[in-house]
Amino acid sequence: MNGEWNRLNARMLAVHPVQEVVRLLPVLIGVLFIGRGGQGQIWSLVGLGLAIAAGLLRWFTTTYQITADHVRVRRGLLSRKELSVPRDRIRTVDLTSRPLQRILGLSRVVIGTGRADRTGSEGVTLDSLATAEASRLREELLHRRTEPTAGLVDVLAELQPSWVRFGPFTLSGIAAIGVVVGSLANLFNEVRLDEDDFGMLQSFLGRVASAPVWVLVIGLVVLTAVLVSVLSVVAYVLAFWNFRLARGEGTLRVTRGLLTTRQTTIELRRLRGAEISEPLLLRAAKGARCSAITTGLRGEHSSSVLLPPAPRPVAHRVVSDVLDDPAASSDELTRHGPRAHLRRYTRAFLFATGVTAALVVLWRLADWPAWPWQVALVLFPAGALLAEDRYRNLGHALTGGKLVFRQGSLVRRRQVLSTDGVIGWVFHRSFFQRRAGLLSLTATTAAGRQHYTGVDIPATEAVALADAAEPGLLEPFLIRR
Numbered sequence: 001m002n003g004e005w006n007r008l009n010a011r012m013l014a015v016h017p018v019q020e021v022v023r024l025l026p027v028l029i030g031v032l033f034i035g036r037g038g039q040g041q042i043w044s045l046v047g048l049g050l051a052i053a054a055g056l057l058r059w060f061t062t063t064y065q066i067t068a069d070h071v072r073v074r075r076g077l078l079s080r081k082e083l084s085v086p087r088d089r090i091r092t093v094d095l096t097s098r099p100l101q102r103i104l105g106l107s108r109v110v111i112g113t114g115r116a117d118r119t120g121s122e123g124v125t126l127d128s129l130a131t132a133e134a135s136r137l138r139e140e141l142l143h144r145r146t147e148p149t150a151g152l153v154d155v156l157a158e159l160q161p162s163w164v165r166f167g168p169f170t171l172s173g174i175a176a177i178g179v180v181v182g183s184l185a186n187l188f189n190e191v192r193l194d195e196d197d198f199g200m201l202q203s204f205l206g207r208v209a210s211a212p213v214w215v216l217v218i219g220l221v222v223l224t225a226v227l228v229s230v231l232s233v234v235a236y237v238l239a240f241w242n243f244r245l246a247r248g249e250g251t252l253r254v255t256r257g258l259l260t261t262r263q264t265t266i267e268l269r270r271l272r273g274a275e276i277s278e279p280l281l282l283r284a285a286k287g288a289r290c291s292a293i294t295t296g297l298r299g300e301h302s303s304s305v306l307l308p309p310a311p312r313p314v315a316h317r318v319v320s321d322v323l324d325d326p327a328a329s330s331d332e333l334t335r336h337g338p339r340a341h342l343r344r345y346t347r348a349f350l351f352a353t354g355v356t357a358a359l360v361v362l363w364r365l366a367d368w369p370a371w372p373w374q375v376a377l378v379l380f381p382a383g384a385l386l387a388e389d390r391y392r393n394l395g396h397a398l399t400g401g402k403l404v405f406r407q408g409s410l411v412r413r414r415q416v417l418s419t420d421g422v423i424g425w426v427f428h429r430s431f432f433q434r435r436a437g438l439l440s441l442t443a444t445t446a447a448g449r450q451h452y453t454g455v456d457i458p459a460t461e462a463v464a465l466a467d468a469a470e471p472g473l474l475e476p477f478l479i480r481r
Helices: 012-016 016-023 025-034 039-061 098-104 116-120 131-143 159-170 173-191 199-209 213-240 281-284 312-323 327-332 338-366 371-376 380-390 431-436 457-467
Strands: 005-007 063-066 070-075 081-087 090-097 107-114 124-130 153-157 244-247 251-256 262-267 271-279 287-294 304-311 395-399 402-407 410-420 422-428 440-446 450-456
Touching: 012 016, 012 039, 012 098, 012 124, 012 244, 016 039, 025 159, 063 131, 063 371, 090 131, 098 107, 107 131, 124 131, 131 262, 159 213, 159 281, 159 304, 213 304, 244 312, 251 304, 262 287, 271 281, 271 312, 281 287, 281 410, 287 312, 287 410, 304 312, 312 327, 312 410, 327 402, 327 410, 338 380, 338 431, 338 440, 338 450, 395 457, 402 450, 422 457, 431 440, 440 457, 450 457
Parallel strands: none
Antiparallel strands: 005 063, 063 070, 070 081, 090 107, 090 262, 107 124, 153 244, 244 251, 251 262, 271 287, 271 410, 287 304, 395 402, 402 410, 422 440, 440 450
């Protein structure tokens, strides 16, 4: 780049006005229906004109500059704002193309830094550039190249159509149902629809209300399950269709998306590990997902995705390939012993006892019905199953310079962290852990969520594990015998 101030691609003039109109569409529809005597149409047209003007104004008031040391963006009309990012602080450059942008050959460029990702900011955004220019800019900012690389060296994973079967087990459709219901409720409220206009709907609801309760419950459960499954599959396809994980010259590149495409580049020199997560339903379907533990990306940020929900063996293979260490993702882990086992059961039964006792007291003293505490007795066998599963999922290991922690039941996580990325240790012991001779060992790092914890490890094993992972780091605090 020559350091000159440049404008965004002129084709964005066909994109941003449409985006502004879509964003304000519920308000415009509400104004159209609420207005009286033709005023609704007038104000709706005024709002439409303002939305288009706002989209056009963004192009005229936004400029950017790429120098050898900084990336700068200026925007705003009445209040001018300049964002500046030192190039040595750039961690990621993401390219995103929504459907209209794809038609026009444009991409949205998000330049991220570690600080921006932790605070929830998107960093510096250039919306929109020509796709070829955006790709060239990504190569230059991440690799100091002025020309795109020749190609990707190795494809580590590609979406298989059969993986769509894991969509319903992600339950992402629940959020979609909430959005749809909320939007419809707001729309009906804004346009002030008359209930008498929906006689057929009222008749249907009347018949449903007259049905037995058990029929309504079963029907609602089945309908919800079907809707969640269908919407979850749709969300999976939209987010991960054409998914591709490839390794290039010192980078990992993730491409995904059906209507809106996204390309994320992760530098291998910033990679500190990977995580395999298995939510309970996904684990029951023998599936898992993977994410990267890397500096500059939050642990749960969508940019860290290495693999969407997929067969468990594929997840383990991807982690092995990414970290070049087959043992880290598949080796057996060291169990935490009988005291950790007992602690899982103790906590489960204390919770069940507390809930049941409270309901019994309410039954005896407050004239509550007896069935709540009788139903609460199910917490004892359910708690025993959960406690056993939580213990079986506990484990740790140190292999090939990789620290491995595994824990969780509702969401089982296997975290593989390179010892080179560990910058400190935290030893935490509660009152009950001290009595049991256990402690929680936390490895602190600049990558991912910045801390990864192995819970309820025998104290002597935890100290030995930390000392072996980072020899010399604990030396001033240890007493050798």
